[in-house]
Amino acid sequence: MNNHSEKTGVPDSHGKAGTQSNTGRVEELIRHAIHWLPTQGPISVFVHHNTLHALEDLPFELAVTAGAERFGCEPWWSEARYREEVLVGRIRQEDLQETLLEDLGDQADLLVGSFGTRFALRMAMLEFPLQSYPDVELKWLLAETDMLQRFHSGVPAATQRSLVAKTRTWLEEMESAAGSGQSGRESDEALAALVSKRFNGGRQGLLRDFQSARAGAATLQVLWEVVRAGTRDLPVVAANTLRAIRPRDRIHAVSEVDPDLLVHEVLIRFCAAFLDQGLAARRLPGRANGFAKSFVSVLGAGTWPRPDWMRSSAALFCKVLEPDWEPLASILESLEHFRVPPSEQGEFLERTLLALPGWAGMIWQMETNAPWTPRPAPPGSLREFLAVRLILDRCALEHVERLVKRETVRIRAGVSAAARLSLARAFTIFQMAQVRGWQPVQLAAMPVEQWAALVNEMEAFSSRERRRVFHLAYERRFRARVLDALAIHAPQRMAVCEPVRPAWQLITCIDDREESFRRHVEEIDPACETFGAAGFFAVVMYYRGVDQAHFRPLCPINVVPRHQVREVPRFSLRMADQARSRRRRWLGLASRGVNVSSRSLLGGALAGLAGTVATLPLLGRVLAPGWTAWIRASAGELVRPVATELDLARDDGAVAFGDLAQGFTTAEMAGIVVRLLQDIGLVKHFSPVIVLLGHGSNSLNNPHESAYNCGACSGSKGGPNARAFAWMANQPRVRSLVRERGIDLPDEVHFVGGIHDTCTDRIDCFDLDAVPPWHREQLLRIEASLAEACQRNAHERSRRFESVSLDATSTRALVEVRQRAEDLSQVRPEYNHATTAICLVGRRAWSRGLFLDRRAFLVSYDPEVDDPERTILARILAAVIPVCGGISLEYLFSCLDPEGYGCGSKLPHNIVSLAGVMTGAASDLRPGLSQQMTEIHEPMRLLFVVEANPAELDEVVRSNRVTEQMVGHAWVQLATLDPGSGDIRILKRGGSEPWKPRTGELPCAASSREWYRGQRGHLGFAQIGDVVAAGQASKKGCH
């Protein structure tokens, strides 16, 4: 990862260095190249991560540019897209100005010739939509449209008049000077020459135009000619195009056939077969022999009708089957065949792998990172893939070289980049001259050096640079709104006395989707206190449910569990459970049978003849998804597991088998309980009942379903973690150990675990029978509040779904969201993290009552509970910054370029190998997020606001390599909120600066519903209810 910029590879090995060292070198180069591949594993375990993880050691803005070049993606939105945001007021002029000033630093006041300061020029370039067109189109536009007849609509009338007037005077002076025989100024001579050359009527004709209504057009034409003349002979720096490193790039530039397309058609099909986890009924023969050998035995050797371009491959491939064949040696041979100089070999291999990044990345993931899958790839697969690919490249290249037509070469080569650039650059200046009112007379007098300076100045602020500034302004505006809201709200809230002992407490995941849920719970029951903790609740385990086939890790992806936990039926119900699991198995076998045999010859014939029956589920599914779901659910009762429990406890003395312990010891459990309670700062004022809710999401028609689950549980549902934690914390023995460690957890407190389905807004609590009878009344109150909160939450979510009416009732909204989950045709079951933008780390006290529009991760942390070294903060941030930052960055990039970084539209997605999705019939594997997932996203780096002292926070961040990199290189934004005063400071490289609020007002609304009702888009922040009164109410509720 560190050597990504090392494009040159290792210096040439001199003379007759052994092949051994050469292959070692190639191995090293491949290792570097692999860093560029996407790290998304099989789609059934989708974990969000930074799309540009390979570039994390560069500052964000540089990395975005570098990434865009390397992956061929868009670095930012288009200028037009940002201008739309300007139009709707999402980016204001002030934001642009401030951003630009900050970006330019002390160069803002630099004068550019006589055209004003650099700041003014760049600001004008930002404000005015500069158009740029391809050369051919520009020629056509100039000739056929009124571009040279009419001023651009953005040019103020005064500027137009002044341009026309000055130009006319100039022409008239020149005419009279010529009449009187005086030799004019230099500019006049130049213009005179130009006029006589370019305008048919000569000077008089032009002047006549000025007297007529065509004055504007005549001015524009003079201006255009002046600009053309001024810029025509300036040197053109060759456009920063990608060098043709692969021979395919050179050929493709002049040929209509892309050799890669030929290779990919074969390779994609084979990779899919090679990685298949069980979708195809027939397995790839000889897969155990590795990628290369199985490829060659199926497609390389033997006599069969090959595509034309592959005909020469048999000879090359026959070597692969020899026992001493080495992929590295083969790669080396191919490198020599292509005559790649050693200095370029590294980049050559990178680009070769990146020609099909999805598949190459998945092979690497399946080879190194997926031991839990049914069929991981054998070691060395990626190297063999590369070796095979290079051999195929050789064949395809030879074939295409034969096909290339001289005519195409002539056409493509005939257009020099320089000529193209010259016209485009003149057009840019032409537009700018109109807006800024640059007089032709002034331009015509300009010496070449000044022209060059002007052109350089404008080209330095290229479209990409402008887009970057737009983006920064876009982020800046949002940051200001968040910090302003907090600066007003937090001090007010902190002044309010907090409840001594809340009526009940709720712990949810930090997930941004739980923000609205928590807010509604707090609104419904002000005596409730809520907390946010990473959704695995400090329980790190491999878990297998009673109706699941495999153990799955329920913990963050970077943690390796050392414990296994199984869900087992209640002892007294074990017989009933056996019957049900038999039924499940029978049903499973039957549905597999139908599935498999309906695709076969004879089974399919039977199924086809009886297929009319399929119209029933078909019509039901599509026309009445709700009813169908109800019928299915009722039928599902027959096979649902009976009451269960978790097999959690292990004797303290018991020895673990192998690496994995079955269950936890009392001491381990106490450690888990203490850790979570410390993390969220819940060490006193325990309420009698404490509810923990993990979360997950159920939806149909959604290959990315796992991405909607809990990120802290590796893309699984977090219910078992909540259940396990509650069970542990309820154990008397655990509790006494916890007390020994300094947390006084009273005996009467009872924990209840549950799961919140973020798609259907349904809550299921576990082990309710274990709740002591004296808590049951309390439990009923809690259940009622949670049910109401679900309904309100569904209502708030529904406002984002265009297909749900804005004046739907909350009961209706709940029905709608539940229906979505069961609807085969629904591509937006929920919007997942699409609205994420902020992460608040600190006590809920100061953010409670603030409408955050489901945009914030809410991490509970209490600085008062923390030690002076900030150990707790350090361990929280070490997890939260990479995880939440990764989520936001994946959304950011997938949203900036849905086709490049994202996986495009969901509509043509095609599940392949049970490992990922392709677009359509055959394409590269598509990692990233779909357009439907990101369509309402605002791409911004996540803004962390941490309740801490800036200096201490800085130290904490630096203590961890990952957080240091992400913060130091500005992959996330960081601000602090002072625990005492509520003052906000922004952390910048090398220090912090206080936040000066732009406004002293924050809107108020009586309830969340009142604030969001009738609105579809992103909303501003608002205080919900009377903050002071709310605080007192909650105080009352608990006495």
Next chain:
Amino acid sequence: MGTSEQWLAWLGMATVISPVALLLLLGTSMLAGLRASELWVGQLTRAAVLIGLLATLGVLVLMLVTGVRYVPVGLGDWVHLGGTGHEFSFHLKFNFDRLSVPFTILVFVLCGTISEFAQRYLHREAGFRRFYLLYALFLAGMVVSSLAGTIETLFLGWEFVGLSSAMLIAYFHERRGPVQNGLRVWAVYRLADAAFLVAALAMHHLHGHGDFGHFTGVGPWPDGRADLGAGPAMLVGLLLLVAAAGKSALVPFSGWLPRAMEGPTPSSAVFYGALSVHLGAYLLLRVNPVLQESWIVRLLVVAVGLATAISAAISARVQSDVKSALAYASLTQVGLIVVEIGLGLNYLALIHIIGHASLRTLQLLRAPTALRDWQQIENAIGPESPVRDGRLGEAAPGWAAIAVYRFGLERGFFDTLLDRFLVAPLMGLFRESDRLERIWTDWLDRRPSRESDLAELHPEGEGE
């Protein structure tokens, strides 16, 4: 009796006119630049499908009640040329009989379902209206060709279906793959169309008109007897077989079917899983009396069907993406249906078509859920791999296993063979003709004769 005939005529006309009206409405509103709302498009489509479906059901009921088994509905004679002997007329004529009524009901039911599905599936999609326009074109094409009473009418619907299919494959036209594959499918369709057209011409030549009711002899379907001789029947039958093979992706044209899976899932489902792919078989079913005249044709039909079924069954087992797997599974059954037609089992084939189309539509609509379904099955069955483990012999697979696998993976080599033995020679022929023509015209002109050679050339655009 008179009223029921009147009613039949009205209902029959409603069946045909409602999808055509939908097409016209959607088309003209788009042409006029109106940005109709998703809701409006959806409601309009729903209304058209419902009217069509109810009208067809009405026809069915009336036919059952009155015992009439053959109801022709004419929409006029549009072209009339020539005198006695070699005349040509273009009748828009629709037949309601035991073949077309069930098939039309199937078309309406499946298309209606897909329309409901697509309204949610394509919600907020930029090409929503374009999708529905093409959908309307497809629906109109399907209805016209299933009810067609003359071969020209059938050809008209057939072309609608082909055009909308190709355009829907290329629906995501900003990417290269869909456009390329759409073009390939279009090329195969053209070949099929050419064969169809020649067959229609031949029929006209032999008969003077293309009315199924006449040349498939007396009696309503399927009891018709063609009154062609064995020789002409063979010629026409072979041409129609080629046409059907192209449309239904039979051997050797099978290669296009998986390539067609480029569009949005609902269009893939209804076209290549269900309706469009059966249209070739439907044609054969319609002209079965002609096929039955010549045992050579029947043999060939059975052979082509069998070859398709077997090769597609092998390919289906090897495909590792869900849509291709379903495409080949679909093709397997289409092959069998063709075999049944060849054997003269008309009713069996019709039932098979209807059942299979419904089943496959459901399966394709579920395709994006395949991962979840698979996990559920695995969870239910238990931790052992749900697919029978072929680990034995995996390390040293026999040559036969490899050969079969290769056949499946390379999809029967049909595309390669077509490219080599059909496309390449044809292209060569055209290029050679072009070269000869240029020599000839240059010689006549005594100078370079092609103005197009002198045009200023420029690249297609920036970059690619």
